[in-house]
Amino acid sequence: MAAHRCSYSAVLLIIYSLSVFIVADSQDTAPNVDRPGPATDSPQTTTKRAEQTAEQSATEKRRWVATEVEEATADDAPTGQQHPEAVVPSSAPLPKDDFQEELVIRPLHSGDIYASFQFRTVWETEFMRGNKVSHYRLFPKSLGQVISKFSVRELHISFTQGYWRTMQWGQPFQPSPPGAELWVWFQDSVTDVDGTWKELTNVLSGIFCASLNFIDSTNTVQPSASFKPLGINNVTDHRLLRYATLPREIVCTENLTPWKKLLPCGSKAGLAVLLKSEKLFHSSFHSQAVHIRPVCQDWQCKTTSWELRQTLNVVFDLHTSAQGKREWSLFKMFARTLTEACPLASSSKIYIDITDNPQGEQFEVSPATPLLSQAVVLGDRRTYSVYDLTQQITFGTVRSLNLLIRWKSSEGDMLRPLLHAERYVAGYGLQTGEIHTLMYNNHPYRSFPVLLLDSVPWYLRLYIHTLTVTSKGKDNKPSYIHYQPSKDRVRPHLLEMLVQLPPNSVTEVTVQFERALLKWTEYTPDPNHGFYVGSSVISSLVPSIVAMDTNSTQDRPLFSSFFPCKEESSYFVRVYTEPLLVNLPTPDFSMPYNVICLTCTVVAVGYGSLYNLLTRSFQIEEPSPGLAKRIANIIRKMRGVPPL
Numbered sequence: 001m002a003a004h005r006c007s008y009s010a011v012l013l014i015i016y017s018l019s020v021f022i023v024a025d026s027q028d029t030a031p032n033v034d035r036p037g038p039a040t041d042s043p044q045t046t047t048k049r050a051e052q053t054a055e056q057s058a059t060e061k062r063r064w065v066a067t068e069v070e071e072a073t074a075d076d077a078p079t080g081q082q083h084p085e086a087v088v089p090s091s092a093p094l095p096k097d098d099f100q101e102e103l104v105i106r107p108l109h110s111g112d113i114y115a116s117f118q119f120r121t122v123w124e125t126e127f128m129r130g131n132k133v134s135h136y137r138l139f140p141k142s143l144g145q146v147i148s149k150f151s152v153r154e155l156h157i158s159f160t161q162g163y164w165r166t167m168q169w170g171q172p173f174q175p176s177p178p179g180a181e182l183w184v185w186f187q188d189s190v191t192d193v194d195g196t197w198k199e200l201t202n203v204l205s206g207i208f209c210a211s212l213n214f215i216d217s218t219n220t221v222q223p224s225a226s227f228k229p230l231g232i233n234n235v236t237d238h239r240l241l242r243y244a245t246l247p248r249e250i251v252c253t254e255n256l257t258p259w260k261k262l263l264p265c266g267s268k269a270g271l272a273v274l275l276k277s278e279k280l281f282h283s284s285f286h287s288q289a290v291h292i293r294p295v296c297q298d299w300q301c302k303t304t305s306w307e308l309r310q311t312l313n314v315v316f317d318l319h320t321s322a323q324g325k326r327e328w329s330l331f332k333m334f335a336r337t338l339t340e341a342c343p344l345a346s347s348s349k350i351y352i353d354i355t356d357n358p359q360g361e362q363f364e365v366s367p368a369t370p371l372l373s374q375a376v377v378l379g380d381r382r383t384y385s386v387y388d389l390t391q392q393i394t395f396g397t398v399r400s401l402n403l404l405i406r407w408k409s410s411e412g413d414m415l416r417p418l419l420h421a422e423r424y425v426a427g428y429g430l431q432t433g434e435i436h437t438l439m440y441n442n443h444p445y446r447s448f449p450v451l452l453l454d455s456v457p458w459y460l461r462l463y464i465h466t467l468t469v470t471s472k473g474k475d476n477k478p479s480y481i482h483y484q485p486s487k488d489r490v491r492p493h494l495l496e497m498l499v500q501l502p503p504n505s506v507t508e509v510t511v512q513f514e515r516a517l518l519k520w521t522e523y524t525p526d527p528n529h530g531f532y533v534g535s536s537v538i539s540s541l542v543p544s545i546v547a548m549d550t551n552s553t554q555d556r557p558l559f560s561s562f563f564p565c566k567e568e569s570s571y572f573v574r575v576y577t578e579p580l581l582v583n584l585p586t587p588d589f590s591m592p593y594n595v596i597c598l599t600c601t602v603v604a605v606g607y608g609s610l611y612n613l614l615t616r617s618f619q620i621e622e623p624s625p626g627l628a629k630r631i632a633n634i635i636r637k638m639r640g641v642p643p644l
Helices: 002-036 045-064 078-081 141-150 191-205 253-261 270-274 331-335 591-617 627-641
Strands: 095-108 113-125 152-161 179-186 241-246 285-296 303-318 327-329 347-355 361-366 372-377 380-388 403-405 419-426 434-440 448-456 458-471 481-484 493-501 505-515 531-534 537-543 570-576 578-580
Touching: 095 270, 095 403, 113 270, 141 152, 141 285, 179 191, 241 627, 253 285, 270 331, 270 347, 327 331, 327 578, 419 537, 419 570, 419 578, 434 448, 434 493, 458 493, 493 505
Parallel strands: 095 347
Antiparallel strands: 095 113, 113 303, 152 179, 152 285, 179 241, 285 303, 327 403, 347 380, 361 403, 372 380, 419 434, 434 505, 448 493, 448 537, 458 505, 481 493, 531 578, 537 570
16 A cells, blocks of 8 residues: 555656646746737736836946946945846847936026926837837827828927026036027928928927917028937938027917926826926026937947937026025925826936035035936036935935035136127117127137028128128138028028137127118017017037047936037037017007097098088077066966967
């Protein structure tokens, strides 16, 4: 009996081992069969994605160390114990879209504070091959349909209220002129570029609730050298480029609301909860923009993706927003605090610039974070305190994050930007005038070329023979000039010049103009306010203090990877001047009112009198009896006797 029991136990053990191997084999082959495409996430998949996100953050830290980006090692030990091969199985499909969000806070030496929001959505899809995309996950469908229908290769649009003070605030991460700006690169399959451009402006006007439908041929130009593509640069035909500005466009809540709806989480979660219109528009400077371009996924550019980058820059004034106290917090700036990151974001971080505060002698930040990082921004190496919103430890026990920046000292000087520009109108009277553009090169020993673009309305008739360019009191001959004269009521002037700026100098560009007399129907409702002329655009490769990173596919902060960099010794800068306000010869619009009033009075008196004479009926009225006779008639009436 014992032998039978042993044989029976051996048979059971063999059967159990076979069943275990069969179940394991079925679990290994199931993901390849049951997942032909993206489906609803299961709890196991959610756990794997969380572990994958943690491993990606650890891998990102190692990458930053390899590119001279330093981070604190306080949290490296726990993440370093994970094994990548145990986190992401080989059969897991890679996501085709990704969303990241960032907030950069830069304390300014003037006591003001600069906040820059960056939202980036990358989608690996093909709009340019005529494929109809019907499923949208993170990328907004409204913009995807615009790209597909109008064959757009790049689209850049911005709405700005206020003027960026470069000499007080330094260079912004994404520059933009006051008002509305729109420039688009079309694909080479577009035959009627002007017709497509007109339809596109009308559609964008409805999407962003703006006055972009006022963009027409009178304020649209076709640059020949400026505004190169910021994405995959394989377009050289500038006939596919259109550029237009509306310097008088007013930015309001109705423009911010549709902008926030383009975000995957809207304004319900993540950094977008801070975008409260009452606070944003109570600031010295506010700018919101949308940039769409194709980008490379790897350094060999074998795979391309579409990048949607939404940026919002705001500068809060020390006296109006902070009541004169050099103390800022998230609640004081935005009237809200942060409680969570956007659930759809793979990365959600807050960066505070502490480059000018290495030992904390100027200001202190609370709560403190051990995580630090360095990045090359605008030719300078900057140090940032990093708050990762995807980690629950960032919010503490109260599950709320309210960063506080308190100044200790107001000493210190700001590093002057190497390139700066100004513009103004000179002259007197309402017949002629002169436009002056000043370009400053603050580099002590390096000269560099700049590309100047001026778009002047047709009603300012430029005298191009009066164009002069001077530097340090001497003539500075441009190496390239492109001028397209205007046509009345058809197109504006277009002037492009490539000028070499000597070191530590001011280069002045002047041109005279004559004011045109408009038709009375072409004046605005407030003609005495004046007419706006768009900002000049100055583009240049400015010498860098440190070596720039030329690898555009490497993971870097969003605020340092907008403009592509092809040289380590220089970085790209775009500067906008102030818009001009020019008075034109204006007729006395009160005269029509006076004429109308006088004419109506004459007509009323003359026609009224004649009409009264023609229509009135005349009757002979008997004289009234005397008092004695009226009394006698009353007495006779009382007696029943007929009156006299």
